[in-house]
Amino acid sequence: MGIEALLLIPFSIKLRFFNKEQKLIYIYLITSLVAGIAMYLAAKVYRNNMLVVSVSALLQFVILTFFYLEVIKSPRVRKLLQVMLAMACVVFVLDLSVWEGFLEFNSIFVSFRAFLLIVYGVIYFLQLMRDESLIEQSIFINSLPTFWFNAGxxxxxxxxxxxNLCYNFIQQGGPAEVLESMYKITASLAHFSAIIQAILFYIALLKIKGNRT
Structure with missing residues (x-):
């Protein structure tokens, strides 16, 4: 929560210069902050915040999918993203109601969500590398805010x-010591990656000019 709160300050100051995809990242940060607060309160009051975690993951995925729909140029890929968004919603409902339930960590859905975001990121990186218009204008891809947003x-x-995959194994059960070690390592990586994401988002913010380039 603290990282998103800190990022929102400089993002809010520069909000008037944002284009559509940059505003979507701003909404994503707000959603992440609100989700963090909701998870904390649900854990304190109900002793279980798994439903809030799953709903938050879905909302963030929807926002980020719209971000990629803005930055990806290929009509065919954009249509594929729309199909994947609908499929992710179906997986979310099935995982919540049939597969794992709303009291458990919906590892199937969140793993599917993370995998799709990885694929979207690779697609956008490839688009930037093959974009002849950037080459003609002598624009380096690392000067683009969307490059850094995508990297984060x-x-x-x-x-x-x-x-997410580790948590799936934990829920299935197994040797306690092994599962505990897996959890500690992957959880540390996830928390560290959130810090890296915040740094990359801030670099992207620095690339946003006053003329909305």
Whole structure:
């Protein structure tokens, strides 16, 4: 929660310069902060915040999918993203109601979500590398705010994917010491990746100019 709260200050100051995809990242940060608060309160009051975790993951995925729909140019890929968004919603409902339930960590859905975000990130990186218009204008991809936003999402999704898979094994049961070690390692990676994401988002913010470039 603290990272998102700190990031929102400089983001809010520069909000008037944001284009649509940058505003979506701003909404993503707000959602992350609100979700963190809701998870904390649910854990304190109900001793179980898994439903809040799952709903928050879905909302963040929807926001980030719209971000990629803005930055990815290929009509075919954009249509595929829309299909994947609908499929993710179906997986969310099934995981919540049939597979794992709303009192358990919905590792199937969140793993599927993280995997899709990794794929979206790779697609956008490839788009930037092949974008002839950037080459013609002598624009370096690391000067683009979306490059850094995508890098932050990609790093965090990769580490979250490992954590989600680990949690799936934990819920299935197994040797306690092994599971505890897996959890500590992957949870540490996930928390560290959130810090890296915040740093990359801040670099992206520095790339946003007053003329909305």
């Amino acid at each position: 999402i990609f790093v965090h999704s990769c580490c979250a994917f490992l954590f």
